[in-house]
Amino acid sequence: MPKRAKELSPIELKRLAPGLHAVGGVAGLCLQVAEGSGRSWLLRTMVGAKRREIGLGAYPEIGLAIARQKAAEVKALIRSGLDPIEQRKVARAELVAAQKRGLLFCKAVDLFEPVKAAELSGGKYRDHWRNSLDTYAIPLLGQMLVQDIDLQDILLVLEPIWHTKTVTADKLRRKLAEILDYATVKGHRIGPNPARWQGNLSMVLPSPTSTSGEVNHPAIQLKDAQRFWAALSNRGGMGPQALRFQSLTATRPGAVRFMTWAEVDLNARLWTVQAGRQSSKIPRRDDPKRVPLTEEMVALLNGLPRQASSNLVFWAPRGGALSDATLAKLLRTIHEANLRAGGTGFVDAKTGEVAVPHGTRSSFKVWATDHTSYDWNLSEAALWHKLGSKVEQAYARSDMVEKRRKMMSDWAAFVTGSPGA
Structure with missing residues (x-):
C-alpha cells in the first residue's frame, strides 16, 4: 500500500523550501514552490493509462482547504471516466469560439x-x-x-x-x-x-x-365628394392639380408629388411607378405598380405646364417637388373657406377631423365596396395593397390594369358628378 503523505498545516506550508511537496489530505496533491515567492498547486494522478499533472491554481489565492476540495473533485471526475485536462481544452476552445462569435x-x-x-x-x-x-x-x-x-x-x-x-x-x-x-x-x-x-x-x-386604437386617415365623406371636387376645381396652380390627380387615381400623395413624365405613357394611357421610387412606398423587391389613366386623368395631364429644368409632373413654384404639407394645407384651406361660406366643410364621418389627402384613398375604398359591384381585389390592387397570402401573391402575375381602368373611370364620374355617375 503506497505511503500516505503527512497532512501539512497552513503554517507548515509557509516554511517549505523550493521544490515539489506533497501536502496530504488527497493523494497526489502537491504544492510546487519556485525560487523566490511563486507557489502553485499541482495534482499528480493517473488518468486512464496516462500520468497527468493537473494545475489547480496559485497559492495563496487558493488556500489549502480549497485546494484539497478541488483535488477531490478532480479525482471524482476521473473515477467517472472523464479527463479533466481534455475537458479544459474543450471549454477553452468553446470560450474562444464564443468570443469570436460575440457581437454587441x-x-x-x-x-x-x-x-x-x-x-x-x-x-x-x-x-x-x-x-x-x-x-x-x-x-x-x-x-x-x-x-x-x-x-x-x-x-x-x-x-x-x-x-x-x-x-x-x-x-x-x-x-x-x-x-x-x-x-x-x-x-x-x-x-x-x-x-x-x-x-x-x-x-x-x-x-x-x-x-393601437388607430383610425384611418380622415377621409372626405362620399356625400361631400362632388362638392369638394367643385371647390377644388375652382382653384388654380400645381397644388390643386396634384390633389385632383391624386383624388382621381386614389394613389398615395407621395407617389403623385414625385411623379415624373418618364413614368407616363400617354399613348398607352399608363402611369408606371418603379419599386423603390422616392415616396412611392413600394418595397424594392416588389414589382412596379401600373395605374390606368382614364380620360379625365389624361386631360388633366395634357393641360399641365411643363418645366424645362425638371422632369417632375407636379412641380413647386420655386422648383423641386411639392411638399406633403402643401397638399394638406390646401385641403384645410378649402375646408375653412367652405365653413366661412356657411357650409359644413369637409370632415371625416367618424372622427369629425378635417379630411387629409391620403383620406381620399379611404373614400375610394368605401365607394368601391359599398356602392359598386366591383370585386374586392380589384380595388385593393388599385390601392397597391398586397392580395391574399404569400403563395397567392406568387401566382398573381396580373395587376388587372384594364379591369381597373373601367373602375377608375366610374370613380372619376362619381367624384366629378359626370352624367351616369
Whole structure:
C-alpha cells in the first residue's frame, strides 16, 4: 500500500523550501514552490493509462482547504471516466469560439443598417429607419451581446411603449426580429428569435391591432365628394392639380408629388411607378405598380405646364417637388373657406377631423365596396395593397390594369358628378 503523505498545516506550508511537496489530505496533491515567492498547486494522478499533472491554481489565492476540495473533485471526475485536462481544452476552445462569435447589439444594428437600406425606399424612410432603435432599443440592449438577448430583454424594450405608441412599438419589434435573424445567420447567436411574434411575444403582449386604437386617415365623406371636387376645381396652380390627380387615381400623395413624365405613357394611357421610387412606398423587391389613366386623368395631364429644368409632373413654384404639407394645407384651406361660406366643410364621418389627402384613398375604398359591384381585389390592387397570402401573391402575375381602368373611370364620374355617375 503506497505511503500516505503527512497532512501539512497552513503554517507548515509557509516554511517549505523550493521544490515539489506533497501536502496530504488527497493523494497526489502537491504544492510546487519556485525560487523566490511563486507557489502553485499541482495534482499528480493517473488518468486512464496516462500520468497527468493537473494545475489547480496559485497559492495563496487558493488556500489549502480549497485546494484539497478541488483535488477531490478532480479525482471524482476521473473515477467517472472523464479527463479533466481534455475537458479544459474543450471549454477553452468553446470560450474562444464564443468570443469570436460575440457581437454587441449596437454593432449588429450598424452592420445590418446598410443591408436593410438596400430594400428601403429612399429619402426620409431610409434616413429614419434606425430612429426608434436609437431611442428605445440601443439604450437597453446596445452593450449586450446578441447571443445573450432573450425574451425578457425584448419585453423591457417593448412593454413601456406597447400601449401608448403601439404602431412605433410594433415596427420596432419587427426591426429587432430582423436584426437578430441577421445575427443568427451570421453565426453570432443560436436558438429561436426572442423578438418573433407568433407563438412567442403573441403569448405575452396583446395584438397590436387591438391595442393601437388607430383610425384611418380622415377621409372626405362620399356625400361631400362632388362638392369638394367643385371647390377644388375652382382653384388654380400645381397644388390643386396634384390633389385632383391624386383624388382621381386614389394613389398615395407621395407617389403623385414625385411623379415624373418618364413614368407616363400617354399613348398607352399608363402611369408606371418603379419599386423603390422616392415616396412611392413600394418595397424594392416588389414589382412596379401600373395605374390606368382614364380620360379625365389624361386631360388633366395634357393641360399641365411643363418645366424645362425638371422632369417632375407636379412641380413647386420655386422648383423641386411639392411638399406633403402643401397638399394638406390646401385641403384645410378649402375646408375653412367652405365653413366661412356657411357650409359644413369637409370632415371625416367618424372622427369629425378635417379630411387629409391620403383620406381620399379611404373614400375610394368605401365607394368601391359599398356602392359598386366591383370585386374586392380589384380595388385593393388599385390601392397597391398586397392580395391574399404569400403563395397567392406568387401566382398573381396580373395587376388587372384594364379591369381597373373601367373602375377608375366610374370613380372619376362619381367624384366629378359626370352624367351616369
